[in-house]
Amino acid sequence: xxxxxxxxxxxxxxxxxxxxxxxxxxxxxxxxxxxxxxxxxxxxxxxxxxxxxxxxxxxxxxxxxxxxxxxxxxxxxxxxxxxxxxxxxxxxxxxxxx
Amino acid sequence: xxxxxxxxxxxxxxxxxxxxxxxxxxxxxxxxxxxxxxxxxxxxxxxxxxxxxxxxxxxxxxxxxxxxxxxxxxxxxxxxxxxxxxxxxxxxxxxxxxxxxxxxxxxxxxxxxxxxxxxxxxxxxxxxxxxxxxxxxxxxxxxxxxxxxxxxxxxxxxxxxxx
Amino acid sequence: xxxxxxxxxxxxxxxxxxxxxxxxxxxxxxxxxxxxxxxxxxxxxxxxxxxxxxxxxxxxxxxxxxxxxxxxxxxxxxxxxxxxxxxxxxxxxxxxxxxxxxxxxxxxxxxxxxxxxxxxxxxxxxxxxxxxxxxxxxxxxxxxxxxxxxxxxxxxxxxxxxxxxxxxxxxxxxxxxxxxxxxxxxxxxxxxxxxxxxxxxxxxxxxxxxxxxxxxxxxxxxxxxxxxxxxxxxxxxxxxxxxxxxxxxxxxxxxxxxxxxxxxxxxxxxxxxxxxxxxxxxxxxxxxxxxxxxxxxxxxxxxxxxxxxxxxxxxxxxxxxxxxxxxxxxxxxxxxxxxxxxxxxxxxxxxxxxxxxxxxxxxxxxxxxxxxxxxxxxxxxxxxxxxxxxxxxxxxxxxxxxxxxxxxxxxxxxxxxxxxxxxxxxxxxxxxxxxxxxxxxxxxxxxxxxxxxxxxxxxxxxxxxxxxxxxxxxxxxxxxxxxxxxxxxxxxxxxxxxxxxxxxxxxxxxxxxxxxxxxxxxxxxxxxxxxxxxxxxxxxxxxxxxxxxxx
Numbered sequence: 028x029x030x031x032x033x034x035x036x037x038x039x040x041x042x043x044x045x046x047x048x049x050x051x052x053x054x055x056x057x058x059x060x061x062x063x064x065x066x067x068x069x070x071x072x073x074x075x076x077x078x079x080x081x082x083x084x085x086x087x088x089x090x091x092x093x094x095x096x097x098x099x100x101x102x103x104x105x106x107x108x109x110x111x112x113x114x115x116x117x118x119x120x121x122x123x124x125x
Numbered sequence: 126x127x128x129x130x131x132x133x134x135x136x137x138x139x140x141x142x143x144x145x146x147x148x149x150x151x152x153x154x155x156x157x158x159x160x161x162x163x164x165x166x167x168x169x170x171x172x173x174x175x176x177x178x179x180x181x182x183x184x185x186x187x188x189x190x191x192x193x194x195x196x197x198x199x200x201x202x203x204x205x206x207x208x209x210x211x212x213x214x215x216x217x218x219x220x221x222x223x224x225x226x227x228x229x230x231x232x233x234x235x236x237x238x239x240x241x242x243x244x245x246x247x248x249x250x251x252x253x254x255x256x257x258x259x260x261x262x263x264x265x266x267x268x269x270x271x272x273x274x275x276x277x278x279x280x281x282x283x284x285x286x287x288x
Numbered sequence: 289x290x291x292x293x294x295x296x297x298x299x300x301x302x303x304x305x306x307x308x309x310x311x312x313x314x315x316x317x318x319x320x321x322x323x324x325x326x327x328x329x330x331x332x333x334x335x336x337x338x339x340x341x342x343x344x345x346x347x348x349x350x351x352x353x354x355x356x357x358x359x360x361x362x363x364x365x366x367x368x369x370x371x372x373x374x375x376x377x378x379x380x381x382x383x384x385x386x387x388x389x390x391x392x393x394x395x396x397x398x399x400x401x402x403x404x405x406x407x408x409x410x411x412x413x414x415x416x417x418x419x420x421x422x423x424x425x426x427x428x429x430x431x432x433x434x435x436x437x438x439x440x441x442x443x444x445x446x447x448x449x450x451x452x453x454x455x456x457x458x459x460x461x462x463x464x465x466x467x468x469x470x471x472x473x474x475x476x477x478x479x480x481x482x483x484x485x486x487x488x489x490x491x492x493x494x495x496x497x498x499x500x501x502x503x504x505x506x507x508x509x510x511x512x513x514x515x516x517x518x519x520x521x522x523x524x525x526x527x528x529x530x531x532x533x534x535x536x537x538x539x540x541x542x543x544x545x546x547x548x549x550x551x552x553x554x555x556x557x558x559x560x561x562x563x564x565x566x567x568x569x570x571x572x573x574x575x576x577x578x579x580x581x582x583x584x585x586x587x588x589x590x591x592x593x594x595x596x597x598x599x600x601x602x603x604x605x606x607x608x609x610x611x612x613x614x615x616x617x618x619x620x621x622x623x624x625x626x627x628x629x630x631x632x633x634x635x636x637x638x639x640x641x642x643x644x645x646x647x648x649x650x651x652x653x654x655x656x657x658x659x660x661x662x663x664x665x666x667x668x669x670x671x672x673x674x675x676x677x678x679x680x681x682x683x684x685x686x687x688x689x690x691x692x693x694x695x696x697x698x699x700x701x702x703x704x705x706x707x708x709x710x711x712x713x714x715x716x717x718x719x720x721x722x723x724x725x726x727x728x729x730x731x732x733x734x735x736x737x738x739x740x741x742x743x744x745x746x747x748x749x750x751x752x753x754x755x756x757x758x759x760x761x762x763x764x765x766x767x768x769x770x771x772x773x774x775x776x777x778x779x780x781x782x783x784x785x786x787x788x789x790x791x792x793x794x795x796x797x798x799x800x801x802x803x804x805x806x807x808x809x810x811x812x813x814x815x816x817x818x819x820x821x822x823x824x825x826x827x828x829x830x831x832x833x834x835x836x837x838x839x
Contacts, residue, residue, distance in 0.1 A: 041315060042385035043340035083317045086335060108767060109706055112715075113337050117707035119635060119717050184527060205323060206409060208449025212526045215446055220561065234319075236310065236327055243445035256318070259309075267302045269295045271439040273566050274446065281295040281439065282573040 028097040031106060032063035035072045036113065037079070037088035045113045046085060047102075048072055054085065058114040063095050063102045127257050129238075130226070130248040132264050134257065137250075139176055139197060155199055158183050161191075168194070178230070181209045185217045192223040200246075202231040211244045218245030218275040235263040245275030289350045289658060290435050290580045292400040299443065300397045303404055307331050308390035315387065330448070332380075332406030333389055337710050342384045343406040344396060348416035348434040348458075349377030349661040353648035356659050358399040360644035366392050371644070373629060373637040375701055375752060376455070377415050377661040378406055382708055404442060409450045409537075411441035411522075417459045417466045418662040421581055422670045424618045428477045428485055430460040432578045433514065436569060440515050447522045451529035452537035454522070455494075458487075462781070467663055469493050469502045469783035470755055472539045473521060480508045487514065491521060491551070492543030495749040499785045500540040503548040505555065513559075516567040520559035528554065584656040584671055589621020593674035599681075605692075606681050608730060612692035614677065623674050625655075627667040627684060628691040628699065632728050633721050636702040637665035646687050654680050663779075664701055664740075666694070697739040697806065698724040701752050705745030705762060706769075712745035714762025714769040714795075719743055722799050736806055739819045740778070755779035757820040758805060759786045760798065771798040775805070775831060776823050789832050801835060808834045 035048040036058075046054040047061030052075055055061055064072055069090050076088035092106040105111050112118060128137045142154040148167060155176035161168070168175060176197030177188060188195070198217060200210035210229065217223040228248040229241050235255055242264055251260055270278045279287075292300070310327050313319040319327075328334075332343035344359065351359075359379055363371045366388045367381040374380060384392060396402055405411055414434045421429040437456055441447065447454075459466040460477035468474030474490035487509045493502025509517055521539075528546075530536045543551045600607040615624040627647065630636050639647075647667060651659045654676050655669035662668055667689075672680060684690035693699045700723060703709065705716030720743055727733050742756030746763075753759030759774035770792035777786030793801045806819070808831055813822045823831060 038335055038339075041387050043335055043338070045338055080321070081317075083315060086321055106767075108769070109337075109712075112706055116338060117717075118715060119707055119721065206326060206449060207531055208447075209527055209531070211446045211449060212523050219563075234323060236306075236323075237449075240443075240445035240448055263306075266306050267299060267443065269298050269302075270445075271295075271299070271442050272444055282569050285293065285295065285576065286570060286572040 029094050029103065030097055031092050032065060032095045032102070033069040033072075033090045034058075034061045034063045034093050034102060035069075035076045035088050036061075036091050036110070037076060037085035040083050040086050048076055048079075048088075052079070054079065058093070058105060059102055061093075061102050063093055063100070126253070127251045127255070127260075128248060129251065129257075129260065129264075132261055135248075139174075141178065153196070155197060158187060162187070165191070176226075176228075179210075179213065181207050181213075181231075185213045185221060189221045192217065192221045192225075195223070195225055197226040197228060197248075198223060199228045199230045202229060202233060202237070205232050205234065205237075207232075211240060214241070214244040214246050215275045235260040238263045239266045243270070243274040243276045243278065289352060289431075290347070290577065296400070297397075300400070300402050300404075303331075303402065303443070304390065304393045304397050307393060311386060311390055326408055326449075329408035330405060330410055331389075331393070331408075332403035333386070334407060335710065336382070336704075336708055337706070338708065339383045340386055340389070341380055341382055341708070342389055342392065342403060343374070343378050343380040344401060344403050345406045345413050346377050346379060346401075346661050347438050348414055348420070348431055349418050349663075350431065351659045351661065352399075353651045353657045353659065355399045355401055356644050356648040356651070358395060358401065360641040360648070362392055362395055363641035363644065369642075370638055370640045372635075372704065373639065373661050373665045373667070375663055375665060375750065376413050377418070377663060378413055379661070382704075407453075409452050410448055410454065411444065411450075412453055412455045414438045414441070415455070415457045415466055415471075415663065417461050417464075418660045418668050419465060419615070419624055419670065420460065421583065422617050422619070422622075422624055423461050423463075424616050425462040426460045426618070427462075427479065428460045429581050430458040430466075430475070430477055431581045432574070433475070433477075433487075433511075434458050435577050435580070436515065436574070437518065440518070444522075447526060450522070450526055451531050452534065452539075454525070454539065456518070464779070464781045464783075465663060467752075467755070467779035467783075469781075470495055470499070470752075470779050471502065473518065474502045478508070484510065486510045489517065491555075492540040492548070493783075494538055494540040495752055495754050496538065497535055497747050497749075498538075498541065498544075499749065499754040500544060501783050501785065503543060505548065505552045512568060515569060516562055516564065517555075517559055519567060520555045520562060523558050524551070524554045583619070586619050586622060586671070587673065589673055589675070591620050591674065593621075593677070595675045596677050599678040605685075606678065608734065609681055609684075609690050609692040610677065612696070612734065613690070613694045617671070619671075621674055623672050623677060625669045625672045625677070625680060625684075626662075626694045627669065627689040628693055629666050629689070630693055630699050630720075630724065631688045631691050632698075633725050634688075635717050636700050636720050639667075643687055643689065646683070647689070650680060650683055664695075664699060666699070692730065693733060695738045695740065696733050697727050697736055697741050697758075697802075698733060699741075700724065701740070701742040701756070703744050703751035705743075705751075709745060709750075711748055712762070713747075713764040714745050714771065716743040716745040716751055716760075716762055719760060719762070719771065719795070719798060723802060726799050726803060736810070737816070737818055739806075741802070742777075752779065753777075754785045755783065756786060757818070757823070758802060760802075763792060765792070769795045771795065773798075773801060773805070773835075775828065776820065778820060782820075787828050789828065790836050804835055805831060
């Protein structure tokens with residue numbers, strides 16, 4: 028069973044990396060380690076994120092919809108394709124990797 | 126609010142006058158363009174210095190013939206991206222011959238100061254939170270320039286060929 | 289090419305110092321992201337989907353081999369070993385960190401490069417003809433004027449907070465390879481009836497959401513008035529341009545809303561009011577700058593090269609490359625060589641650090657140590673002796689830079705799209721890759737003839753789809769990528785904005801649709817007609833009907 032919840036994503040200030048808000052006000056590079064919440068609780072996540080903006084950790088946080096595995100309550104992947112690309116990186120090989 | 130004039134911290138002796146305030150008295154006042162245009166004759170014979178404040182959408186040609194009446198002209202930078210007053214400053218200095226205090230007000234951060242100075246501003250009201258020492262230093266961020274402006278810096282295309 | 293003097297060095301270093309302080313204020317929390325954003329943008333630093341992106345300025349596309357080696361070094365040390373050439377002759381890195389950018393600039397400054405004004409609402413890189421100084425169809429080398437404009441607009445105190453970005457392009461040739469019709473200011477060197485050389489000045493061209501072809505504001509501008517006239521245009525724009533709506537803030541909207549006559553009269557009034565002598569560069573400075581662009585020390589060579597004749601007769605791949613990627617040079621015995629950054633299945637404009645180093649070496653060996661970046665995201669070695677073409681070709685083949693597809697359907701202009709860009713609504717690179725694979729067969733590719741195919745991943749049109757003979761625009765519909773086709777555009781002297789042909793295609797169907805369009809062209813073309821000419825002769829309906837009815 029899967030359901031849709033919300034989580035906060037942003038880019039890290041010092042290196043621009045894509046991050047997701049995780050437990051304990053932590054930020055993770057891995058979407059599956061992020062914290063997913065229902066719509067009411069998502070506002071609280073954004074409050075935490077705004078503090079992180081204030082503390083020079085991240086830039087421009089926003090909420091995304093994610094597919095969540097009900098049993099484990101872990102995020103599986105973002106709903107929007109754009110966010111899937113942000114989560115996994117470019118869909119094409121970088122030339123240096125070829 | 127910190128006021129810098131010619132690179133030094135100075136006390137602000139000017140007061141912005143609301144449009145419904147009385148202009149009598151001898152204090153140094155800054156009035157709006159509307160006020161000036163509606164009743165210019167009322168300022169005749171007034172004791173005390175007179176300044177005018179232009180919003181960024183108000184072009185300086187509106188006061189081109191009057192610049193000698195003013196001891197101060199304040200140009201507003203309402204938000205960081207609005208750069209109209211850079212042109213306005215140069216026109217006031219270079220085309221309309223304004224010799225009094227040209228003051229930048231509104232959103233004024235250290236990163237604009239060098240350009241403001243080059244465009245003829247000799248006074249800036251720093252925005253809240255700006256580091257004053259760094260702001261003063263920023264006035265000298267560059268020691269060379271490629272183009273002439275309203276200051277004394279000689280552009281590279283001239284210095285390169287001056288013996 | 290131009291070389292820095294003490295002034296240029298000082299200014300570049302002072303800018304690095306200023307930028308380093310801006311970054312450290314940001315990291316220390318002494319400046320907000322809102323205030324920092326325009327400052328970092330004015331230094332070419334974006335925040336993209338996955339990371340920061342840094343755009344390095346390459347003035348009018350000219351690089352020395354040492355500069356290209358530095359770009360390679362930066363790619364390796366601070367990025368993931370590659371860079372991407374853009375449509376405005378710049379190079380961008382996709383993965384630098386904010387913390388590293390001041391050091392990157394320090395490195396760039398050591399080879400007379402910078403990232404000043406490569407983004408933001410300022411004057412951008414002045415672009416020009418990548419064949420400047422070597423093209424046979426050139427009246428005069430535009431690069432000295434491009435350099436004069438570059439200097440005048442660099443850190444301009446009055447024009448550093450414009451309503452929106454501002455792009456100048458200049459050409460001195462008949463064939464417009466600089467897309468001057470779709471720039472904020474387009475300049476073309478020409479002669480007036482008295483035989484004096486000056487500029488035709490276009491204004492208000494541009495792509496993006498509202499594409500416009502530039503309008504002539506001055507049929508002939510004397511050379512000595514160049515800087516003063518540009519200042520007049522910029523001053524009118526800075527004061528009158530819209531600031532209420534970022535999507536209507538480009539000069540093209542101002543020109544459109546006022547009408548060219550009214551806009552021109554405002555510029556003329558400002559021009560006449562400005563002081564003539566102040567902005568007159570002076571002959572000494574003009575001569576100084578021109579001297580940097582003097583022709584290199586060409587050898588006395590013949591156009592008939594036995595080496596080339598021998599190699600062409602026995603080697604079809606070489607012959608195809610020679611026919612396609614090598615262009616005539618104004619100097620006897622020399623050729624212009626295009627290095628294709630559009631290999632089969634590749635990412636248009638991408639180049640690895642290893643390739644950059646190798647190209648720098650080839651430039652030293654074969655082309656007086658200079659390299660040019662083109663508007664169509666390729667590279668040029670501009671001064672190659674004909675006798676060296678076989679050896680150069682062999683090296684380029686080994687580097688995968690010899691695909692013989694210049695101006696052919698796989699020579700695609702392509703923006704980074706949703707694989708990298710935070711504004712994109714669809715991916716563009718995978719479409720380019722699949723198209724190049726579909727048209728991989730060289731005989732087919734070459735038989736199709738000249739087609740400019742341009743792909744953008746959103747309506748901001750960085751991939752110039754409006755001016756592709758075939759343009760593809762990626763859009764999002766119900767969470768899926770769709771691609772809209774425009775036909776009949778051009779950015780050359782026959783410039784026009786392409787017309788939307790019909791409903792968009794799914795990602796799955798878009799490649800077939802392009803192939804079908806090519807088929808319609810092939811079966812209708814007359815003689816040596818290009819795709820564009822056939823389209824313009826037959827009109828949209830014929831293509832539309834054949835494209836959609838057969839579906």
